[in-house]
Amino acid sequence: MGPHFGKLRELAGRVFDLASAAGLLGWDMQTYMPPGGADGRAHALATLASLAHELFVRDDFGEALEAAEEEVKDLDPDSDEAGIVARLRQDFDKSRRVPSEWVAESVRTAGLAFNAWVKARPASDFPAFQPHIEKVLELKRAYISFFEPYDSPYDPLLDDFEPGLKLATVRGIFSELREVQVPLVQAISERSEAVDDSFLRVPYDESAQWDFGLEVIRDIGYDFERGRQDKAPHPFSTALNRGDVRITNRVNPNRFGPALFGSMHEAGHAIYSQGIAPALDRIPSLSGSTLEGSHDASLAMHESQSRMLENLVGRSRAFWSAYYPRLQSVFPEQLGDIKLDAFYRAINKVERSLIRVEADEATYNLHIMLRFEIETELIGGNLSVADLPQAWNSKTEEYLGLTPPDDRRGVLQDVHWSVGYIGYFPTYALGNIIAAQLWQKLSTDLPDIEAQISRGNFTELIGWLHKNVHRHGGKYKPMDLLKRITGQELSAAPYLEYLTDKYSEIYGLS
């Protein structure tokens, strides 16, 4: 490690530390903070975010970056040093275009808008939330203007979450999805009587559910020496550094499924963050115009890891061949008489519903697509904030055949826009798609992976992900990493094939 690179790493380390501290403050806010701490926490988070930005865009950082670039210019571009310098350059150039005042105002606005959303949602009171989302949008428009020229005004937002990805690419992919997924869900809904999941909707002891989830994710490879699971209103994962990657979860005492799949989903994220190479730790990366204390390729690449564990593993026959007897022994009353096949079908039951976070694998992307279309219209100026609820309801009708009875179960259901996450939703659907692309390649490299999983053996699975995805952190742009691994561009085909095969079998579609 050369002296200039060392200096750059030190400066980057300080920025990382601030972002990492903010990560803990955010985690605590959702887990243990007493209600009285909210105001002080908003102040502290705003200070950490704006200081991280200030330190990052300072001239001394730029000078250290230039000196390090000179120092590493003859290194293998695949080396960690070259990768770190290239990623920092990319994030530095973006951050430099953004005034610190914008960052501070954006954090303050998000704090107020978030609090307004917390109140407006249960009250189904969109008008109370409207001025906040207008302010968020105004700031986003200013942000976009920092990045002129662009192909589409949505591109700079998307780039914050998916470095290098363009609106046009997402549009193309989503129209492929639409063509297959909408009729697939329609066909399934006509055969809804084919799957019974009533035995999942009875009381299941809370702590037994919690413990079963812990057992599963420990087996898969989530390292509890460098992590923990706590209760929170919504499941999430937080990477403070590669030695401290936490997840949260909640348990519905009257339903089996959401808690376990929540644990597996978040463990997918966490195993990624725990697997980032030590050499890449303590390097900040830009996400959603904010510097983050984790260094992954992108949100979609992250989501590919969580969706893979949750769905491709957790909702597979192979996985339950290994775990169903154990689950039956934990819940003999509820499952003792239920056959593995009936259980497998039940956990894969498809149902069109209003709420994204409760959506099943087959309908999930439809929720994303409607949000994506609304976002692009908002940003493109073809939709006003006042018309959001109506636009939401008509898209829901179009994609899901349902009409939200109120805004709580409609446009107000998600937190994202309140905290300025516009351009974020597509990453969920892209995560599903990437997971299937990776799985296709992984199954070629490890032909007996299903057999291994059906024996409860995850070593080669996690080893493959570690070698191909995790350890590289944010060294490569997500689409470059994907191509490097699979040899292919982003493509919906493997995902659509997976989905069609799986549900045709379950629902007896021709």
Added chain:
Amino acid sequence: MGPHFGKLRELAGRVFDLASAAGLLGWDMQTYMPPGGADGRAHALATLASLAHELFVRDDFGEALEAAEEEVKDLDPDSDEAGIVARLRQDFDKSRRVPSEWVAESVRTAGLAFNAWVKARPASDFPAFQPHIEKVLELKRAYISFFEPYDSPYDPLLDDFEPGLKLATVRGIFSELREVQVPLVQAISERSEAVDDSFLRVPYDESAQWDFGLEVIRDIGYDFERGRQDKAPHPFSTALNRGDVRITNRVNPNRFGPALFGSMHEAGHAIYSQGIAPALDRIPSLSGSTLEGSHDASLAMHESQSRMLENLVGRSRAFWSAYYPRLQSVFPEQLGDIKLDAFYRAINKVERSLIRVEADEATYNLHIMLRFEIETELIGGNLSVADLPQAWNSKTEEYLGLTPPDDRRGVLQDVHWSVGYIGYFPTYALGNIIAAQLWQKLSTDLPDIEAQISRGNFTELIGWLHKNVHRHGGKYKPMDLLKRITGQELSAAPYLEYLTDKYSEIYGLS
């Protein structure tokens, strides 16, 4: 609020936010952090501490301070604005003398020394710890040199914890203590059979102990909307801001007492921090060469609040008149047949022991005095680090009549020196003394306070403390605040009178 004061408050707020974030990182380190997080946490804490210092000593802070001084110069010196500006000036002038490199090195050294201490203590391995404490001491000597000239090299250290207090004053007070407390403990030990506490040393259900403590501190006035109690290896309190003041505790399942008195002690600290006036929130203050996210008068003033609740209230007859029946109903097997008087005597049993944190009210200060004498000799250059264990053992013999069988139960028992807290120990004894001085005045102002407490009514007690102590935060120097409240200088007399009366009665001394 004038514009210059507003600007100063904004800059101070950012420093506060960093210190407050560090507070959460420290709390988490002791409560929920997985082991793998230790390295990253040490980095993050070092960054937060050194950045807080850098922001605080910047020229723009000095300019804002000057402008604010000009703006408030005609205000009542007792106003919050004038108090804040004066305290910031005092802390700024101290911090300005300290180079940022020293702060960064000091935090790094403390991190390493702390880890070494964690390993050395259970192994009773002083030689492994020795180089670390030597490094700590070397840095402290450099720190002292920033403050030349001084009356004593110990003064700049003491001043970090007790603004304005001098070694000579502490020496005088401690020699008064010694004269009375050493023979008192001697006399008690000759009548040790007079008190039986065997019924406290039997199994007491852990969660029942925990809940009883919560009930008591809620009654006294700890606000759980702005606080919480979690498990930690050692009890402590952390003020992140006045809306989020947390305490921790532990429970010994085979002994009644430590958990409850731990909760009451920490609640005493927490009620102080929760009671600081909103106008004084989000102002950092210097403590132990580090900027802290809380704004209290001093450590001794803080300790006076915790010791008052723990001892003057929690180990009083009046308190147990109210709570003993309730405690008996929680633990009928252990206490059903034990009379209130026997219980009162048992919780006040005096026993000379080796470990400070387990010491009773009568012997506690002896532990402090021996540490104080060793510290002043170390700093004065009359004692080398290599001779520490021997000096410790001979002082323990002198004050307590006991010889530690190993360094674990001797010189390695306390964490303080590892993290650079030299000049801190005296604040514990001063806290006891101040508590008694405040109590004397409080009893004059509220003549029926004992009767109120014996009815379980703490409203006037906490109201008096709030009005006289808490709300002022760090606006006054501790000795000025004490004089303002009691009309007196710091004096050991009320404390020694309290101690002598209490134990003469319990042990039947003449």
